[in-house]
Amino acid sequence: xxxxxxxxxxxxxxxxxxxxxxxxxxxxxxxxxxxxxxxxxxxxxxxxxxxxxxxxxxxxxxxxxxxxxxxxxxxxxxxxxxxxxxxxxxxxxxxxxxxxxxxxxxxxxxxxxxxxxxxxxxxxxxxxxxxx
Numbered sequence: 625x626x627x628x629x630x631x632x633x634x635x636x637x638x639x640x641x642x643x644x645x646x647x648x649x650x651x652x653x654x655x656x657x658x659x660x661x662x663x664x665x666x667x668x669x670x671x672x673x674x675x676x677x678x679x680x681x682x683x684x685x686x687x688x689x690x691x692x693x694x695x696x697x698x699x700x701x702x703x704x705x706x707x708x709x710x711x712x713x714x715x716x717x718x719x720x721x722x723x724x725x726x727x728x729x730x731x732x733x734x735x736x737x738x739x740x741x742x743x744x745x746x747x748x749x750x751x752x753x754x755x756x
Contacts, residue, residue, distance in 0.1 A: 627674075627679030628734045629671040629672075633729050634729060652669060671731045676737070717737055718738045719738040
């Protein structure tokens with residue numbers, strides 16, 4: 625399952641300027657906030673959470689809120705994430721991958737989620753085929 629999101633860095637900058645750190649606490653926990661070093665990083669984190677929720681086919685919703693997704697960085701500064709236990713169990717998730725990039729005033733994120741829930745994967749494949 626793949627999800628992608630793009631966001632204007634300026635949009636996130638204005639949100640942060642208007643509401644301060646309170647804006648960050650709407651979609652990031654304290655550990656995630658500590659990782660934010662720039663507005664570009666902040667926009668990338670927002671795009672990442674949106675992309676991850678889209679990969680699950682849920683979007684940000686009651687079933688998958690911003691805090692069901694936990695972003696982190698490894699020792700090489702590469703982004704990664706974990707999900708709430710209920711999402712891992714429901715979707716039978718086996719592997720996760722995340723890429724975040726920013727350039728020319730935009731941040732983009734792509735999330736890939738592997739699952740043993742073949743019905744979900746087959747459903748997405750067949751719905752694409754039906755549209756061709």
